[in-house]
Amino acid sequence: MIEVENIHKSFGDAHVLKGISTTFSKGKTNLIIGQSGSGKTVFLKCLLGLFTPEEGVIRYDGKDYSKLSPEERRNLRQEMGMVFQGSALFDSMTVEGNVRFPLEMFTKQAKSEMQDRVDFVLKRVNLVDAHDRFPAEISGGMQKRVAIARAIVMNPKYLFCDEPNSGLDPKTAILIDNLIHEITEEYDITTVINTHDMNSVMEIGKKIIFLKDGLKAWEGTNKEIFRTDNEAVTNFVYSSDLFKKVRQMYIEERN
């Protein structure tokens, strides 16, 4: 579980996060949504420890990040997995090399043990015949799956995903969403996903927080988001014609 209390983050004169508080539960897919510039990425980078908030507290299973020693922070980071928007695979390494990298870096496992683990996670993300291929030789969807495999290879307690299905076709996007959701439940991980994608919101949004201008404007589930009267949320959710029609149908059905 991750608890966030009143975090603030500024860059020069720009006050990006203006006091966000929330809780991300274990075994659930927690989504952060909001328009571009609302502070989602900065918030996610604060959770990852890449940015240090000027004010506020972030607790990982009760441990206050700001009070951890550098060694404890490094250990905590080894319990985190991250799927970046552009996958961020190391392009000089093969698919297998990318997935094996955290194991080589942080464990003392024998080569055969590492190989078993790499084979297992690649199979888990449905990639069985891409071991020796380089990131540039595989599709965007496969790259995302490799990124997920790399993120879970160390059995993380926390999984963070920044726009995991951006740039993917709708079918592949749903596959990636489902994969993240399954892994979250299967391994009881605290997963936080930063997304714009309303399909993700509908499919896997067990908890959603909506950010607007650096503040938490709304919090709820994928069932509640279509019923809320919060204007900022409805403006965001129904900005697409498709969802306007869905809402219209919902209202008609209700009446």
Place this chain on the structure above:
Amino acid sequence: MNYLASIGSYAIMIIEVFKKPTKWRIMKPLIFKEIDELIFNSLGIIIFISFFIGGVVAIQTALNLTNPIIPKNLIAFTTRQSVILEFSPTFVSIIMAGKVGSYITSSIGTMRVTEQIDALEVMGVNALNYLVFPKIVAMLFYPFAIAISMYVGILGGWMAGVFGGFLTSADFVAGLQLEFIPYHVTYAFIKTLVFALVIATIPSFHGFFMKGGALEVGKASTTAFVWTSVTIIILNYILTQLLLG
């Protein structure tokens, strides 16, 4: 003020490079890869340029020695001094600032743009140690490349002088041995080693801390080349004053 901040950030980066070292099992292949990329892949251009510059120095010296009382072996003497003292350590280093420096900035900068550096940091890897340390170690072999440059430069001078009909081979060899001061070679290698560290670290700094996209990677490479060259030229003056002055 920005310059001072950059110098401070550069100093902090150098300290960070040596903190929390990566496992030797992972670091060893990275070092070999960088030696191959930065040193062996540069030998072709170093040999090519050194050979012809050595030849040009010999020809220009020969053409300017019109007074018959000046001995011909001065051509070899001048070639040797120019190549060992200045051309190989300094001129070749500026060329390497372009070739190796732009490779370093663009490779690290591309990793920054594609979030690969963020991925390393999220994992808890000291990205500066992982990316920059192998380049520093590889560049410690740079003096060997400069030794080859010196040898080839003098060979170029010998070929241009002898086959151009400016002096005999015996005169050239005599000129090479004339008033030879071994310390000049030491001075040249001290300079080379300092320049090697500059070539490894300044482009790394510009790549690692760059912001933006693909266009900025190109700009960072250009900026890195300018600052590496400027630093080499300033350090060349300071080291010459300290070591020979």
